[in-house]
Amino acid sequence: MLSRKTKYGLKALCFLARREGNDPVQIEVISKAENISQKFLESILLTLRKAGYLGAKKGKGGGYYLLDKTRKTPIAAFYRVLEGPIAMVPCVSLNFYEKCEDCPDEDHCSVHNLMIQVRDNTLSILENTSLSDFIDNQMT
Amino acid sequence: MLSRKTKYGLKALCFLARREGNDPVQIEVISKAENISQKFLESILLTLRKAGYLGAKKGKGGGYYLLDKTRKTPIAAFYRVLEGPIAMVPCVSLNFYEKCEDCPDEDHCSVHNLMIQVRDNTLSILENTSLSDFIDNQMT
DNA sequence: TATTATCCTATGGGATTAGTAGGGTTTGCA
DNA sequence: TGCAAACCCTACTAATCCCATAGGATAATA
Structure with missing residues (x-):
């Protein structure tokens, strides 16, 4: 069975991929849109960033965004x-x-x-x- | 990932299906042939019997055997x-x-x-x- | 400097897994 | 009848994993 971690991760990637443009999106936005515990999602997105699939920007206007190769x-x-x-x-x-x-x-x-x-x-x-x-x- | 329970269960079914004839086989024989903890295998075979895939014979000369439909x-x-x-x-x-x-x-x-x-x-x-x-x- | 947001470590409860323990019950055979 | 072989059944446990939360550290922006 698929863990929630994987399911949430895929949903978050989806959410980012469906957006127009590639501005950073805050964790909170994704977690609310997809009904995912914010803190849990935080750790998942971190994993995906470290694996090289997401970029992150800190501070105001920051958030996570897809890297170029990620769509493919x-x-x-x-x-x-x-x-x-x-x-x-x-x-x-x-x-x-x-x-x-x-x-x-x-x-x-x-x-x-x-x-x-x-x-x-x-x-x-x-x-x-x-x-x-x-x-x-x-x-x- | 497949649990050991399932893996052992399938191996035991295999073992029984590969035999000539359909005499009861003792748990101990199967567990030694397939390197499975005997007590654990015991509970697995019980599950398969209750599900209607194996028959069991108690007492001396007893053991587990395939039911007719099980091969199919x-x-x-x-x-x-x-x-x-x-x-x-x-x-x-x-x-x-x-x-x-x-x-x-x-x-x-x-x-x-x-x-x-x-x-x-x-x-x-x-x-x-x-x-x-x-x-x-x-x-x- | 104040604010915003990610980064990171630690922790804990709950569920599941893979057994183990210890008998109980039925059957076959001498 | 009595004994031993073999399955039947329940309960327990140690270890691991999963899901989530807490709280501060760090970095970027204004």
Whole structure:
């Protein structure tokens, strides 16, 4: 299940992407528009800034704004930063791989092989949907 | 991420499905073959029995065995019993639907619409892979 | 300098996970 | 009948994660 953190993060990115122009937007504005706890959102936006997807401006007239590349960034990237691995099992994760202790041979593990299929299908969506695609999505 | 419970449950089902015949198998045998804590596995198999996928025989020579229909049952069914919803967000779950408090309009929510796609893709795999298919899987 | 807004660390309650403990109950067999 | 094998069931716990809040530090603007 998607954590609230990820869900809120994606909603905030959406909110920024839907705006005309790219002026900084205060946390409070986003949190009220999207019904998100302000303090919690604060930490989420901070994470996204550190990951290089958002810029921030302090002081009066400050706030968060999208960086240029962010609109073209696939949802998969945000997902990995906010939620972690996309794979359902560490042994099929591309970016967070870990071997299972209980499993002597991955190639012959049914769970492993099925979860590779699930991962590839999910990835095909999350990697091929950019933030721009994502906001168009809302009208379909 | 898949819980150990689900992973162990699927492995145990696999183990039973790969056997010739359908004699009861003791928990201990499965737990040793698959490197699973015996007591934990015990509770998992109990869940699967109550859900109607396994039979059990008590006393000497007893153990767990597959019911007839179980080989034809899709992995999605086991998943729902062991792990819960397949959807990543309750608002796109078919079997465990819940409305989001923060979201005024699902149809115009980007997250909602994206997660429907992910759900449909995942479902297409989990619903179309039966336990029989699943064990063949290991050799591909 | 005063105000505004992000930055950052720490903390805490609640839920979930992955077991563990310790019996109880039923069955088969000698 | 009696014993041991094997499942049945409840309760508990340690660890971890999630969601959120608090409060001050820092930086930018006017």
